[in-house]
Amino acid sequence: MTTDRSHASLLxxxxxxxxxxxxxxxxxELLFDLPKTAALVSEKLKQFGCDEIIGGLAKTGVVAVINGNLGPGRTIALRCDMDALPMSEQTNLPYASKVENMMHACGHDGHTAMLLAAAKQLAESRDFAGKVVVVFQPAEEGGAGARVMIEEGLLDRFGIExxxxxxxxxGLDVGSFAIRSGPIMAGGDRFLVTIKGxxxxxxYPHLSHDPVLAAGQTIVALQAxxxxxxxxxxxxxxxITYLEGGNGxxxxxxxxxxRVGGTIRTMNAQTRRMVEERFREVVTATTKSFGCEAEIDWRPGYPVTVNDPAMTVEAAKAASIVAGxxxxxxxxxxxxxSEDFSYMLEKRPGAMIWIGNGNSADLHNQAYDFNDDAIVHGVSYWLALVDQRLNGSAGE
Incomplete structure (x- = not known):
């Protein structure tokens, strides 16, 4: 499959x-509201001749099944995210966002295009055993679209292993890949604390209970x-990313x-639980010492993204075939x-890999753009991974 396809054809x-x-x-488009993106993806998958195409998971998620021609085997899923961010693009590119205060500042447009291209080649060749499920997911940017797709039966419905x-x-060179076994991305929780005084x-400050002073001391204490x-x-x-107070x-x-708000990032599930407990103790005790009380709105975020050790080895092998x-x-x-692919990795063995975007602006930056030179490398990786996992003894 991937080894027989010429470099010129991949280009x-x-x-x-x-x-x-x-x-x-x-x-x-943002979060779960991706009608144009989902329609484009669905149309392409139909053109490619995928065996089964299902839309509407997590509102606008699209899933397609591609059956191999080499008999039975395992079923693996290749997943990408499709949503953009509520940001104003400042790239001055000829293909810049046409939508005010929305832009693809994290490269999900590139992720979607690479998986579509891989799906096209897989549907054309089919020289593998088992099944490939391509998953086009909405709402990675804060909506936990992966969790919603799982709750709606993604993994069990398609027998994903x-x-x-x-x-x-x-910052990672185009044509290069990076990965690690175990925790690779943090769990991210958010909070908003209302301090009442x-x-x-x-x-006459002695006649008041100053919530501004309590907030300042709480911010400092939380760093401990x-x-x-x-x-x-x-x-x-x-x-701490948010501070509000005053009287007009x-x-x-x-x-x-x-009000004080922000985010906490951890790399270990046990630590995550301990940090939340300590956070509540520090906020409650510090504000109380100034005669105030705190209302804590704790907003659990994505879990730690943990790569399965064995699947990390497999992913690295596939990347090495492509890049050396x-x-x-x-x-x-x-x-x-943090990354909501973590929900999928909690349920099934697998791995997340980084692909080089070169010397571009950082993710979530108004000047960011996905590097099109990375596409051929990403498509080649997907094809090599399928070849490795679903051919020969790997597919039995």
């Missing part, structure tokens, strides 16, 4: 995928969670309440970013 396929990618880029994902990585005149309550070799990030610009008034072992880093540092 031609990648050029076709580039057109799809730029069309998706110009028409970004293994799951694989791929994400572009700015007693407002009053700023000239990472620096004093967790093992230095167990990564924890506590970031009245600078001589102590407000009656403030010298361009595959198998001990890539874990990132404190």
């Amino acid at each position: 031609s396929l990648a050029e076709e995928a580039k057109i799809w990618r730029r069309t998706i880029h110009q028409n970004p 293994e799951v694989y994902g791929m994400h572009n990585c700015p 007693k407002g009053g005149h700023a000239a 969670i990472a620096s004093r309550f967790t093992n230095p070799f167990d990564p924890v990030v506590v970031s 610009g009245a600078l001589n008034v102590i407000p009656s309440a403030t 072992s010298e361009k595959v880093d198998t001990n890539w540092p874990a990132t404190m970013g």
Whole structure:
């Protein structure tokens, strides 16, 4: 399959995928509301002749089954994400977003195009045993689309035994891959704390219970969670990203309440539970010491993304076939970013791999753009992975 396809043919396929990618880029959509993107994906999959195409999972998710011609075997899933971000694009590219305050700032347009191209080749060749399930998922950016697809029966309905994902990585050379066994991306939780005190005149602070002071001390105290309550070799990030208070610009008034928000990232499930417990203790005790009380709105986020050790080896082998072992880093540092592919990896063995996006702007940056030169490498990886997992003894 992948070994017989000429480099020239793959380049031609990648050029076709580039057109799809730029069309998706110009028409970004958010979360679960992806009618245009889902329609494009469904139309292409039908044109390719996939055996079964199902839409509507998690509202706009699309799933297709491709049966191999070499008899029975395992069923593996290749997954990509399709949604954009609520950001204003500042790239000045000829194919820049046409939609105000929406852009593909994380490369999901590229992920979608690469998986579509792989699906086209797999449906054409079919020289593998078993089944390939291609999963086009909505709402990775904060909507937990992967979890919703699982709840709606994705894994069981299609008999999926293994799951694989791929994400572009700015700063990693085009044509290179990176992966690690075990935790590769952090679990991410969010919080919003409302600190209630007693407002009053700023000239008489002793007659008030100042929630601004309580908020300031709470912000400082929370940093001790990472620096004093967790093992230095167990990564924890506590970031305060939101602070609100005051009375419409009245600078001589102590407000009656403030709000503090942010995110906490961890790489270990046990640590994650401990950090939440410590967070609640610190917030409650600190605000109480200033005569205030706290209402904690804890918002659980995505779990830690954990690569299965055996499947990590398989993914690295496939990447090495495509790029050469010298361009595959198998001990890539874990990132404190989070990814809802983690829900799939909780249910099935598999692996997430990074693919180089070259010297581009960072993810979630208004100047970011997916590097089209990476497409041929991503498509080749998907094909090599299928060849490896579903051919010969691997497919039995």
